[in-house]
Amino acid sequence: MKTFLKRLSQRRDQLSQLEKQVLDYILINPNLVVQSNVNDLAKELFVSTATISRTCKQLGYEGFQDLKYTLSKYVDYDKDDENIISSNTILTQIDRVKKEMEQTLQNLNEEKIQKAAAYIKESNYVEFFGVGASLPTCVEAARKLTFSGRICSAREDWDELRCVANSLSENDLAILVSYSGETLHILEFANILKEKNVKTIAVVGRRNSRLEQEVDLTFHAHITNGYYGELDMSSRFPLSIILDFIILTYMNH
Structure with missing residues (x-):
């Protein structure tokens, strides 16, 4: 998950100010995002659904559902298979x-x-x-x-x-x-x-x-x-x- 979120953050400089707001929320709250629909997320961030869709496309995805699907796999994978080497x-x-x-x-x-x-x-x-x-x-x-x-x-x-x-x-x-x-x-x-x-x-x-x-x-x-x-x-x-x-x-x- 950490590596995936880091890759998303590397595209931050390519985004507009509103799009950065959407990305930052995704990076901080990945578990909440996979449980939300685009309308819920738009209300939470006070942006339009079009802004969310545009952000996802700027990140390399077809839209919010595409990004959400990929993100959900990382969330599930981490629950099942996280290994903290230092401990x-x-x-x-x-x-x-x-x-x-x-x-x-x-x-x-x-x-x-x-x-x-x-x-x-x-x-x-x-x-x-x-x-x-x-x-x-x-x-x-x-x-x-x-x-x-x-x-x-x-x-x-x-x-x-x-x-x-x-x-x-x-x-x-x-x-x-x-x-x-x-x-x-x-x-x-x-x-x-x-x-x-x-x-x-x-x-x-x-x-x-x-x-x-x-x-x-x-x-x-x-x-x-x-x-x-x-x-x-x-x-x-x-x-x-x-x-x-x-x-x-x-x-x-």
Whole structure:
């Protein structure tokens, strides 16, 4: 939840004064927002429903219901799976890591792995898309795939990634990596790639994300929320495990 709200707050400077008021309320009261309708929220903030809708679109959503749906998943997820690392022993953290590893491996489907490897083999070029904490996972995977003889890249700059998404063709492959599957930039890139008929694979840490609705093939890693104070310490290694299996299967081809 904290990471998701932080991403929303990063768009604050793009909003008008009234829109900032709406965003600030969402950031402070996410649990109340998921229980409200747009009319209730408008009355609470003394703004029009159009202002709320416009704010949500500025944040990258189709409207209030779209943002509310995404927010509700984070609220529910945090209730079920919040893990405050600072209050746990090292043995508890070992159990957490083992559980992530075991459940990620249990969810792997060999047929899908083979299909992903075939996507790599059939493509002219492979681009990895990841931002924030998911970027190092992409860089590592791109490095391994490059050593295997494939032309590929993982870039850091968001504007550069947008340009790459617009330049790829149906003969290329895009691999999108996102812990939440709701990262606004990644969703933007996925939409561009879909419009250009680029083959796409998503590796995500949560089920039923918006990202998996935009891609051709999705893999789910099991990741538990973990915070040390305000610092997001959630693991990304389950994402790397899945990418390793895909790359190794491609190399065996």
